[in-house]
Amino acid sequence: MSDRAENTLLVLPGLLLLALAFFVPITQMLVLSVSGENGPTLDHFTRFLGDPYYLNVLWRTVRLSLIITVICAAVGFPLAYIMARVGPRLRLWLIVLVILPLMTSVVVRTFGWMVLLSRSGLVPQVLRDLGLAERNFSIMQTELAIVIGMVQVLLPFMTLSILGVVTRIDRRLEEAARTMGCTFMQTLRTVVFPLAVPGIVAGSLLVFTLSASSFVTPNLLGGSRIQVLAASIYRSVTQTLDWPFAAAQAVILFAGILLILVPYARLAGGRSNG
Template identity: 85%
Template structure:
C-alpha cells in the first residue's frame, strides 16, 4: 500500500457521503424544478415570476435581508473591535456571550422573542408605559419583529467573522496613527475600518445568505401573512404539496445565493492566505 492509497481510503467515505447524500439531492432538486409532464418546462418559474404576490415575497426577502445585514454590520463591527481590544478575561466572557446564543436552537431564541414582543409582552408594555406607543400597539406579526429576531439570530456570525480579521490587524499601525496625532475615532475610520473591510464584507455576505434562506424565525414572528421566500418554499412543500413549484422557488433562492457566494469564497480565500 502506498501513501496515496492510504490517503484515498481515508478520504473516500467523506467524498462519497457528500457526493451521494449532499450534492445528488441538490441536483435532484434542480432537475425537479424544470420537470414537466412532457419533458422540460419553465412553467414553475413563469408562475413565480408573473405573480405579483410572489414577486412581493421575493422583494420583501431581499429588502429585509439587506436591513438585517446592515444592522448586524453596524453592531458587529464595534462589538468585534471592543472584543479584540479588551483583556483576555473579559474577551473570554464576551466570546461566550456571542457563542451561547449561536449554539442555542433558533426555535428557542425565536420563542424568547415571541414572549418579549407578544401582545402582552415586556417590550410593547414598556413602550406603552413610556407613552411611546398607543394602546393597541403590536410588534408581533410585523416586519419589525422579523428584523429584531433575525438580527439577534445572525449577529454572532457577523461578530465572529469580523473578529477573525480584526485580531490579525497589526496593532502598531493604530499606534503609529495615534502618535502622529490622529484622534481615536479618526484612527478607527482611516486605519481599522479599511483593514477590517474583508471581514465586514464576508460577514455581510454570510448574514445576507442566511437571512434570505431562513424561515423558522420569519414564520413564527411574522405570521403567515408576512411571507418571505424560504417560508413560501416551506409552505409549498408541507402544506400545498406542490413540490415542483417548491423546487423552482428553491432554485431562485439558490441562484441568488450563488451570486453572493462567489465573491464570498474569493474574499475568505484571500483573508486566509
C-alpha cells in the same frame, strides 16, 4: 503507491459523502423543478417570475436579509473591536456571552421574542408607558419583529467573523495613527476598518445567506401575513402539495445565494493570491 494515489484515497470518502449529502439532493431538486406532466418544462419558473405576489416575496426576502446584514455589521464591528482590545480574561467572558445564545435552540429564542414583542409583552408595554405607542400597538407579525429576532440570532456569526480578523491587526498601527494626530474615531475609520474588511465581508456573507434561507424565526415572528421565500416554499410543500413549484422556488433561492457566493469566492481568491 504514489503520493497522488494516496491523497486520492484519503479524499475519496469525503467526496463521496459530499456527493450523497449535497450534490444528489441538489440534482433531484433541479430535476423536480423542471418536471411537468408532459416532460421537462419551465412553467414553474415562469409562474413564479410572472406573479407579482411571489416577486414581492422574493424582494421582501432580499430586502430583509440586507437590512439584517447591515445591522449585524454595524453592531458586530464595534463589539468585535472591544472584545479584541480588552484583557484576556474579560475577552473570554465576552466571547462566552456571544456564543451562549448559539447553545439555545432557535425555536426557544424565537418564542422568547414572541413573548417580549406581543401586544401584552414587555417591549410594547414600555413604549406605551413612554407615550411612544398606541394602546393596541404590537410589534408581532411585522417586518420589524423579523429583523429584531434575526439580528439576535445571527449577530454572533458576524461578531466572531470580524473578531478573528481584528485580533490579528497590529496595535502599533493604531498607536502610529494616534501619534500622527488622528483621533480615536479617525483611527478606527482609516486604519482598523479597512483592515477588518475581510472579516466584515465574510460575516456579511454568512449572515445574508443564513437570513435569506431562514424559516423558523421569520415564520413565527412575521406570521402568515409577512411571507419570505423559505416560508413560501414550505407552504407549497405542505399545504398546496405542489412539489415542482416548491422546487422551482428553492432553485431561485439557491441561485440567488450563488450569485453572492461566487463573486465573494473570486474576491477571496484574488486577495489570497495577492
